Amino acid sequence: MSEVHVSRRARLRDRCAASTAHDGPADAVLVSSPANVRYLTGRAAPGSVLLLGPDGHDTLVSAPGEGPANGAHPADDLRELGVEAPGSPAARGEAGTDGDAAVAAARLAERGGARALAVEEHHLTVARHRALTAAAPSLHLADLGPAVEQQRVVKDEEEISALRVAAEITDQALGELLESILVGRTERHLALELERRLIDHGAEGAAFPTSVATGPNAGLPGHRPTDRRVEEGDFLSVRLGARYRGYRCQIGRTFVIGTAPEAWQIELYDLVFAAQRAAREALEPGTECQEVDRAARQVLTAAGHGTALGESTGHGVGLEIGEDPRLSPGAVGKLDACVPVTVEPGVHLPGRGGVRIDDTLVVRPQADGGPELLTITTKELLAL
């Protein structure tokens, strides 16, 4: 694993050296976003930051109390530095410790002779940025921008393997739930049970808070589970995902409770299914991201449900659940091979409920068989 991280850091250095940084060239780089630090070092160390120093050496600066090196990773050429406990009663928690490690890293960069330090302005707070300026006044602070996030978009096969395992775990957890009695149980109870099953099957945890929505709640995009109980005739929509080795996947399915779905339920389900399939089939290297969104959107719009659709119909996944690319009308850019994305259109009819169908897929060229579906739970409309 460590070679992978060395090479990821080398790519980031090359990019900065080539002055492609957002805000001019920089001879040192400070990475503070936790997912980015993990991507570049393999370490999941809360509050730690990574310094790519002017001398060509990389240093992981740990937050106070975290201590250097957790020993779980083989040594690579990454130096490790623990930060002493601060003398001041700084706020605890992520923000406070982040700041301390970042300040220590800025001092280190200054002592190492750096003139310009690129920082992640989309992650550093205003207060922390000011603390860096105060601690290392000779350093010019530039903006790294989303350079690491962009580097993370295309995944290597090891990352895709982790996502594949995450998807397997997710399918298993969902499959077991479908075999159990659902009527009479609350959304909240079902969501907890799904999260337990994810862990039983080897997940580190849930990739995001599990959503279970019944009856009139079904199909609501950001629904948080309530104490509403599953009833006969309900639509039931669930959205969950496992986190495995840091990688997060997402599945969403909608079912009907009882013997047979009503006509309007079948009609709505078939419509969302058609929209989701259209977007899945549009996934191909070179396709504009907004084209994928449009493929789903036009199916729903033609049926009069365009306004019921959310702002996007999918997004990248990886170390975070919402990564680039974004599949939305305003999205810029094209898909690449080896980019894992969700495809997740849905329609919600106020007062009646609705349907969501979410899959995680990896973009692959047609020559390799087209998009690789990671979440393989059936998309038939099951009556449970």
Next chain:
Amino acid sequence: MSEVHVSRRARLRDRCAASTAHDGPADAVLVSSPANVRYLTGRAAPGSVLLLGPDGHDTLVSAPGEGPANGAHPADDLRELGVEAPGSPAARGEAGTDGDAAVAAARLAERGGARALAVEEHHLTVARHRALTAAAPSLHLADLGPAVEQQRVVKDEEEISALRVAAEITDQALGELLESILVGRTERHLALELERRLIDHGAEGAAFPTSVATGPNAGLPGHRPTDRRVEEGDFLSVRLGARYRGYRCQIGRTFVIGTAPEAWQIELYDLVFAAQRAAREALEPGTECQEVDRAARQVLTAAGHGTALGESTGHGVGLEIGEDPRLSPGAVGKLDACVPVTVEPGVHLPGRGGVRIDDTLVVRPQADGGPELLTITTKELLAL
């Protein structure tokens, strides 16, 4: 509940009007830290921000996709505003949506005639701060500083009740674990089981990642559970806490596995227990925070274990697990009544293991019986 929030917001307004804001007076306030938004509105709405407008009206601006009002709270005088989906492919997740709601709130403040807007510079990112300036160029952005965090230090009885329930849940979860067979099970497995039991007993979730440490790992402050199995003769240290209505408590206990502890284990346990008791007994309104820390520290230092101690021996708890005050050598300020804090000294001997004992208590005057212990699981050295 809503009256409580109205009055909390009125106090914040008064404070800002009295020019006690960190960076000059401001006629509008933007609160973006999630715990602060929750404290002032009762709403736990990811990415939402609160605007105290220049017209005396308060508005909760929801993140895109969240929609206004979750309906779980009675109406108070809080306006609710949903933000439209952004046209640009902004990063998803907390950061992105936060930014959008904050930008909408800044525009609203500007349209309402505000001249200076106080923002939380310790929470807003540099990029977001710049977006606010661009969106509302006539506004002067001032720094609110940790005004809301300071307001949150002293808790009302409703908040303390929530903490009391969180502590009860935590004691129950820990008590059940102690009745089960432990030898042969992994740290990771035990931690998962504790987290499940927290939820079984009514917690919304864990207050922080549960730590279970065995043998040579026992007593390590930030230990993350590994696949090491519990063995006869081990020290076993656990640290866990429930989240209930947003409020988070913390307990830590250390046990010995097997029939009888060894002499060095008893000696070390008694020492940490004495240090922890000294700090608990020092909790009183008016006492300097650093005095509480010193009470624990001097017991350990006298026994030659001063260097094994971490940077602090306790901290406030509430909507976040690490709040002010901090009980450390550099801490400034005195304790007030109705401030819940942890007292959590520990000693770790490399290669052998160690002891941690953490309690959550509420500072109360002697006339009211002194500090109120919320986490009541026994602190005898149990052999399990």
